[in-house]
Amino acid sequence: MTRSALETAVVANHEIFMQTSDRIETVLAEHGLTHATAHALWAIDPAEAPPSMKELASRLYCNAPNLSFVVNQLTGRGFVERSTDPTDRRSRVVALTEDGRRVRTAVIEATLALSPFAQLDTDDLLNLVGLLGKALKRTAGPA
Amino acid sequence: MTRSALETAVVANHEIFMQTSDRIETVLAEHGLTHATAHALWAIDPAEAPPSMKELASRLYCNAPNLSFVVNQLTGRGFVERSTDPTDRRSRVVALTEDGRRVRTAVIEATLALSPFAQLDTDDLLNLVGLLGKALKRTAGPA
DNA sequence: GCCACTTACTTCGAGGTTCGAAGAAAATAA
DNA sequence: TTATTTTCTTCGAACCTCGAAGTAAGTGGC
Numbered sequence: 001m002t003r004s005a006l007e008t009a010v011v012a013n014h015e016i017f018m019q020t021s022d023r024i025e026t027v028l029a030e031h032g033l034t035h036a037t038a039h040a041l042w043a044i045d046p047a048e049a050p051p052s053m054k055e056l057a058s059r060l061y062c063n064a065p066n067l068s069f070v071v072n073q074l075t076g077r078g079f080v081e082r083s084t085d086p087t088d089r090r091s092r093v094v095a096l097t098e099d100g101r102r103v104r105t106a107v108i109e110a111t112l113a114l115s116p117f118a119q120l121d122t123d124d125l126l127n128l129v130g131l132l133g134k135a136l137k138r139t140a141g142p143a
Numbered sequence: 144m145t146r147s148a149l150e151t152a153v154v155a156n157h158e159i160f161m162q163t164s165d166r167i168e169t170v171l172a173e174h175g176l177t178h179a180t181a182h183a184l185w186a187i188d189p190a191e192a193p194p195s196m197k198e199l200a201s202r203l204y205c206n207a208p209n210l211s212f213v214v215n216q217l218t219g220r221g222f223v224e225r226s227t228d229p230t231d232r233r234s235r236v237v238a239l240t241e242d243g244r245r246v247r248t249a250v251i252e253a254t255l256a257l258s259p260f261a262q263l264d265t266d267d268l269l270n271l272v273g274l275l276g277k278a279l280k281r282t283a284g285p286a
Numbered sequence: 287g288c289c290a291c292t293t294a295c296t297t298c299g300a301g302g303t304t305c306g307a308a309g310a311a312a313a314t315a316a
Numbered sequence: 317t318t319a320t321t322t323t324c325t326t327c328g329a330a331c332c333t334c335g336a337a338g339t340a341a342g343t344g345g346c
Binding site: 004005006007008009010012013014015016017018019020021022060061108111112115116117118119120122124125126127128129131132133134135136 | 147148149150151152153155156157158159160161162163164165203204251254255258259260261262263265267268269270271272274275276277278279
């Protein structure tokens, strides 16, 4: 029996992720980042309101203690700053510094350049984005 | 400026991988596996000749010491067996045990069932497989 | 206002994972 | 035979992740 289309897709998605992670390692190291810290940095969109720790942990699929550890490292590097949310003083919001914005942009650009997806032409990319979005949409159930 | 199709695709690829990893955690734990050991188990196809440690490390994008550690765990669980390659006695080949084959199948089935891709219909899946394969093919350069 | 409860986060300590360096064993080549 | 290369393992350090416990702040009942 030959491998199903579903299995092939899952394996290919995994493989593309692993290849991308592997290739950006050098770039991350140049900025003093690891995969965990780079992922967190990426997840903070400077165009949006700074997320709380809780929100960020959910985006990264990690728990609160782990996120505290990661954000401490980013703070130490001067890439993010914590502050207390004035509307709920239990919450800490995490905002990019100017350095953080710069490094985040550099990491994203390097990742896009090294991704296997960079080889696809515009039509294929749009097609792909549609399919990946469809897969994610169906399972995103609002809470 | 809005996000490019390339960036959207890369983010979606990452997100699908994270969601899948997150969802199979319970199943892996039931079999005494972690992500690292499950990935290694998956990478050993019982239909092919057992890979050497070197070959397996390359598939997993990890280095030799790390793979030794992971294979030790799988060996402890009784899922794989090491033996010396008779054609090159420096090499150790890693083969699935009967238990290993059974658990590998269970892990793959659970993963496929929980993957966001499971929501796509056959046409979309075939289309997706074509696009992912295209992205991988162009960058696979033979060493 | 006071008290119990819940929520958001941090610290701590343990365990899991990854990796570079060094070393053992076997193949290769001169 | 001897030097070199290849494959793998062990060791030790650093990093990552998580459960448990603790702190601070919001919420609701009275």
